[in-house]
Amino acid sequence: MGKTICLVGTFDTKGLEFQFLKNQIESAGVSTLAINAGILGEPSLLKPDISAEDLASASGTSLAELRHEADRGNSVAIMAKGAAQIVRQLWSEKKINGIISLGGSAGTTIATTAMRTLPVGTPKVMVSTLASGDTSPYVGTKDIAMIYSVVDIAGIxxxxxxxxxxxASAIVGM
Structure with missing residues (x-):
């Protein structure tokens, strides 16, 4: 059985970039499993395998409730908690072999929270606008490879x- 890489991110705002990343990974012969953590709208390009509603539900709330509250900080915390639970479960069930994401502050917080639930040695790659600074709050004591995006993640x-x-080459090669 081949490798499966989990993509976690906000597909509502970064759909084009995640679709590009997914295509790069799959063109190398590696499967992907996509988890949407975006709450602002429905993904336009990349159809997730696991929805934002699934993440909200895993945290004991609903996507409608998060949208109604319109509290960005709380929404990020809730989606990070849900992503962490689901990613850890997928890894425990041997459905994923690694994880990759991209994003700014919200996307980085959500994805690295999920990444930190996985044991050292499990491939973890985070492309982030925050990677040029102190990444210790995101990496913690885990082996997350942080890649600085150089430019804002807003298109290809x-x-x-x-x-x-x-x-993509890094996660495929790990």
Whole structure:
């Protein structure tokens, strides 16, 4: 049986970038499992295997409730908790072999919370706008490979294309 890499992220705002990352990983012959943590709207490009509603439910709430509250900080915390529970379960059931994500502050918080539930040695890659600074709050005591995005994660351009291709190659090679 081949490898499966989990993609966790906000597909409502970063769908194009996650679709590009997914295509890069799958073109190397590796399967993906996509988890949407975005609450602002429905994913337009990348259809998730696990929905934002599933993450909210795993945290004891609903997506409608999070949208109604419109509290970004609370929403990030709730989605991070749900992502962590689901990712850990997928790993325990041997459904994923590694995890990759991309994002700014919210996406990085959600994804690295999930990544930290996995044991040392499990491949973990985070492409982040925050990776040029102190990443200790995101990495903790885990072996998360942080890759600086160089540019804001807002579309595919000559720089983001190379960074995301490198990140995909890194997770595939781990």
């Amino acid at each position: 351009n000559s720089i983001s294309r190379q960074i995301l291709t490198n990140a």
